[in-house]
Amino acid sequence: MDAREKAAEKIIVALDVSDTGSAVRMLEKLSPFVRRFKVGLSSFMGIGAPEAIGLVRSFNAGVFVDGKFHDTPKTVGNAVRALQRYPYIEFFTVHAAAGEAAIQEAAKEKGNAKLIAVTVLTSLNDWDAHNAIRLHRIEASRHFTKIAMQSGADGIVCGVRDLPWFMQEKDDDIRHAIKVVPGIRPAWYTQSDDQRNIGTPKEAITRGADFLVIGRPITNPPKSIGTPQDAFQLIVDEIAGVL
Template sequence: MSRVIVALDFQDRLDALQLVGQLDPARCRLKVGKEMFTRFGPGFVQVLQGRGFDVFLDLKFHDIPNTAAAAVEAAADLGVWMVNVHASGGRHMLEACARQLAVRNADERPLLYGVTVLTSLTDNEIREIGWSGSSEEAVTRLAGLAHESGLDGVVCSAMEAELLKSRFGPGLGLVTPGIRPAFAVQGDQQRVMTPAKALAAGSDYLVIGRPITRAEDPMEALAKIEAEIAG
């Protein structure tokens, strides 16, 4: 199965479905974030799943333990492939979410990943919100917390992938946004990497948005990315 997750980012449901109709579920998965989930609701996720796509529900839950765990359970009931929470929600929240999914059969539970540090944040911004040290130190600390709390993996920049794999081993899965193919512009994310380099560094899944979704031919763009990875 493909390691490419296409990040959907549309304000119009029909535009989103038109793009999805040009993609092959055997060659990519789909990510649905806060805006689209809020606009189109759970039914939109079910439509995507009905078309054969695995869905990463990227809502970054961050709340008191009981509330976050209940939200994760609702995502599991929806049948998504992956769901995430903010690792900065703390150990009790992370463990509650992991326990909520542990009671399900393996084929009925989504993967649970913890968001470490958003790829849009610079070191200056990290210090401004009160975290000490660099982005790399913050990511490592939060990844360790997620790993100890029983999560399947973390969301991080590909810049930290090699460090996290060496520190925590292959058992900690890595989803890396901020992936920019060689043919694409950087955009508004600061810590970015090409697909081939990200996989070589230890990324397990690559989140790629506009280079595919804004391409004149999305499948051609995906094919270029696959060729870049293979090359």
């Protein structure tokens, strides 16, 4: 596998659409190049969770279920057990804030899928995080990462700016956790949106990210960049340059 192939493996495209037609069109454009797609609340509510999961699979792509399960331990465990109907799901998410017991229940039911715990949403800045949970963003990220990894998670979702502390961590389970990073914004993507904890693909990879979740820069790139395929290939080139 050459550098560009390795780079492409690290990209998970967010299929944040709420109708089947839009999902099919995006999958037709990108599935020849993209290894994995993320489906989440938009597609679950607009298309239906089983339908969205099955649609991605019908294009022979890997499925990342971004359910962000955050409920009582038994309810979270039941939800994860239901995912076993779809043995091709590679990753799914649980909010670390659901607590140790909920993550432990998810770990019992996860089968072959990787349990990824969401730490702090990348839409939150330091003030937002402190206002919500009385911890600064990086402190909250550390706190929830430790809870998640001690409770059986395989990895975590965190922002680019939260990555450096992993390299300083002495706990092997935490240091080697699968790190899935959203909020990826190439330098050429200048549209403002709701993401706050952002960084470029190069920054994320050099700081230790294992997978990058990328939505709008690929699915709706600036006209100057071209098509979604063009945007994807540009990002692949950027990642390959630092592998």
